[in-house]
Amino acid sequence: MRPTPLRAPSDLAAGATIGVEEIATARPSLLKRLPSSGVAMTGLGIILFWAILALIAPLLPLPSPTAQDYLAIAHPGPGLHHLLGVDPLGRDTLSRLVWGARVVLVVAPLSVLVAYIVGATMGLLAGFYPGFVDAVISRTSDVILAFPVVVLYVVLIAAVGASALNIVVAVVLASAPAVSRIVRGLAMQLVRQDFVAAAHLRRETALFIMAIEILPNCRGPLITDFCLRLGYTVITIGTLGFLGLGIPPPSPDWGGMVQEATPMLTVFPEMALFPVIALVSLVLGFNLLADGLNELSRAD
Amino acid sequence: MPSGNENPNIRLLRKELAEGRIDRREFLRFATLLGMAVPAAYAFVGERPIRPAAAASAQGGTLRLGTRVKSLENPATYSWGGYDSNVTRQVCEYLTLTDRDNVTHPYLLEKWDASPDLKTWTLSVRRNVKWHNGEDFTADDVLWNLRRLTDPAVGSSFIGLVQDFLLKPVPDGTDKAGKPETKLAWWDANAIEKVDSHTIRLNGRVPQVAIPEYLFHYPALMLYPGDKGVFGAGSQGTGAFTMTDYRIGKIAAVRAARNYWATSETTSWGGGPYLDEIQFIDLGDNMATGISAMASHQVDGLVVTDPSQAPALQAMPSFQLYKVGSAQCAVLRFHVDLKPWDNANVRMAMRLGLENAAFIELALRGLGTLGQDCHVAPVLPDYGKVPDIERNVAKAKELLKEAGFPNGFDTELAVPSDIGWIVAQCQAAVEQWKAIGARVKLNVMPGAEYWDVWTKVPFGCTIWYHRPLGVMLLNLAYRTGVPWNESGYSNPEFDQLLNQAGGILEAGKRREVMQKLQEILQQDGPMAQPVFAESFTFMDKKVSGFSMHPTNYVFGNRLSLAA
């Protein structure tokens, strides 16, 4: 599991060149220019592959992901009845992968999205109101960012119990302060810009300035961070599943599938390998997309 | 057999055996409990005692076992028999020993005698036993240990077994609100009494036939009084080993002691020690580490194995599978005070919704035996024969319809996450229940959290370990109002029959009552219970002298390693 709050901001720190001006110029064309980046398109392709599979899962001629074929347990390998074999409980691996994509593609984006809503609001407020508001938000963020992320996840989930909702809450708690920190940094640069001053002169409300003038201008670096964070969240959910703190069974969860299959790895390696491949490919998709977007935004 | 001063109950047992009302297994168990010598009991049923595997061919070496190294400091409060007591039992010993066939042997005792009313038990302490420091093991040591084990302030689970027999509640002032409070104390100052240097007498309040078995309950280790109840590296003991190294969560090591008192002549499980050292190595909770450690030969065997580890270990030619039937099971239990479980039809429908036989493969990978939804395993000596419960989806739906759920119902099943096969059992059950319209959501929670709510959740899955007697389990789990009655089950007829079973000394008659009790559970009971798990583990083929005990106990003195 990656240190989400540390890594994404430091990516920006390492880039070090992403300034406000570049954001402004990169903004209108970034998504339009996406097809020109082979890396980004590869990533997007992988993500779409899983997204479409997840979407049409009910239409596919697959057995239920929880149906147990206990006659298949003795010979769980790939075969005619089960294209990718069955898991230790005799459930069809392919079906669980496809339905598992539904789980992960709902939980991960949802938690990152909520983290962004919370984090961006915090960051905007902190950047817009220096002084007391900024101090409160920044110090609160510091407290949470002080934790090694895995430690925070393990302690939190173990205390409140593992469920999809609690995973979302944990991801939001751990990620929102990191998002807030990025947005705050960008907002503090932007509030000094002319177009914000102009908005002030037009007597626009603070809400309008934050939401319409500042936020859209943070988009460039945030899109990259969003993709990276999605990738890490997929890994996080998998890791929690592996540690026995993930989405509870019998729901098909890729990390949980790996955990259930690891004792069989030496006799039926494909049982664990297929979910590992699925998980790695999806994370790779998000990372490639982030990489491509990052290159594009820097190419100016 | 001399029968002049023989316990009249033994005479009764002989008669019952002769008349075919009890089988040989049951006779062996009860006759030995009542003090009949083990070889004599076997001779009487025309069998030879099962001799443990032949004595070691090789001497020396270090045996390494994968396990969890839990806290060992306070043996009286052990709660993980397979883990903690297995280290300590190599150093300290028990007064008795219940073997894998549920037959209880004298161990540090030479013999015992029960009064005809089963209230007074006279324990004769073996005479040739010495502590490692050369002092004699005497009745004073036994007295000290038994008093300590039954002292409520020490907090040993041993109390739970002998509470009615040796203790009673006495007034203990009043609480803040002025209500009188009670605490447990010996019912009589002489409840545990020293008769002479090698004789102890237990003066019980009520009849109790299982006393010798209780003395083998895993916290009932005989500790050296000078160690003040604390166990650690270098502690005194009477056993074949002394502990030399102990680091919690990592390793515990025991080395062979000289001049072990129990030779293969004195007792059937004696002899040895043949090994120089046994190391217990902590491998954590992750199922895959046990396999990796075995594959790398970092350990020669595992103390406890989960069914999910079996396929990988079976595929490795250097390991031997050992197994024995046990009464261990995980009950899918309903809280009868809560809807919809207050309706007996719903409970019956749930039982009918499961294909019990499928669970042997699904949950236990073949390492189990069929359950009959009554919590009493056929391997137990007091099991009464009852029919299997066959899956019947149509009947189950009908029952649900009668109960007012024509379209099924939704519910949640709580299950602790720390035992792999239980979660597998619940997943399989949830899947099968879909067919009858019971939509069950699994709530998998950490073990600690489950134990906080296990008697309260409407629907939960609870592990019950092996006990040598079915009536013990029924008394613990289904009698009205007892602390471990997790389902809130209360059935006057059932309680009445339980009382009756406790008072019957004729085993044959008791089994008839057991049969009735089991039938009540099958028809009206607060749970479904599809399978019994076998106790099993794997050892390297170069290990000899091992045999599987239903509670995963390891007897290190008998083990040896081929070069």
Next chain:
Amino acid sequence: MPGFLFRRSLTLLLTLVAASFLVFSITEFSPSNVARETLGAYALPEQVHLLYEKLQLGDPLLVRYVRWAGVLLGLRKDPLDNPALGLAIHDPNGPRYLGNFGYSTLFRVPVNQIIWNRLGNTAMLAGIAFAIIVPLSMLLGILAGMRPGSFLDRALSVASITMTSMPEYAIGVILAAIFAVWLKVLPGTSPLVGGTGWPLPSQFVLPVAVLVLYDSGYVARMVRASMIDVLNRPFVRTAILKGLPRRRVILRHALRNAMIAPFTVILLQINWLIGGVVVTETVFAYPGFGRMLLQASLFGDIALIEAATLVALVIAMATQLLSDIGYWLLDPQART
């Protein structure tokens, strides 16, 4: 500098107090759990209730936090270390001393008897991994950054992005299956017990490999990005245009500047390793801090969770302080 250092330390200390309160609130939120988990699985409801009363668990969270902090600072006796409770909890250091983290219900010893040993083991594992990750990723990152677009650069990009997309547990489980079970060239677990036919150093290979594989690619990418950035700066271009040998320019001028940004990243790897070892140690049964924390969390060993989290926080903050100071020393601009 001293003023900056003082302010920074004070902020961190306050953050630590707030964070410890957060941990306390998470773990002790449900007071009946505290009593239940102290007594263990088989306790009767009356026993739980009695302990609940005796420990005054009905009091508000803040009051209980202050009490807990009092025990930790040696101002109060540990309420559990009391023979009258019949819990058989006894700390050989006495019930009251500075740094009393309480009593672990999982291991049934005072927390201090278990936590430092585990931390030492983890420091050893993480230290070895760190000693490999830093030079390896710097070397790869610098080489790739010197010639962007070269074969090495592309290879590194592909390798590192793939490795960072691979969860640690997957790497660990697959490495163990290949090297321990099939090839039988390395031990499959690392309990740090000698004499099992596998010398202690061999038991470090797989866990260290997991940490290195997972982390090096990421750090190398950071170094590469920074290197490219610095090489494009005017002063480097000028130096090269002036005819100075490229190698010398890179070694003399570019490297130091290129290290400023990754410096923080590298130091923060220490922080990351504290969490990263949870998975690795669990996969290889390594008796370290991370596995201990996971066990404690799953078991509900409140005192141990609190202590371990606090220790992890202190380490994280110490590295943060260190990176602040380092940044301040390395980058002249930061001193203004």
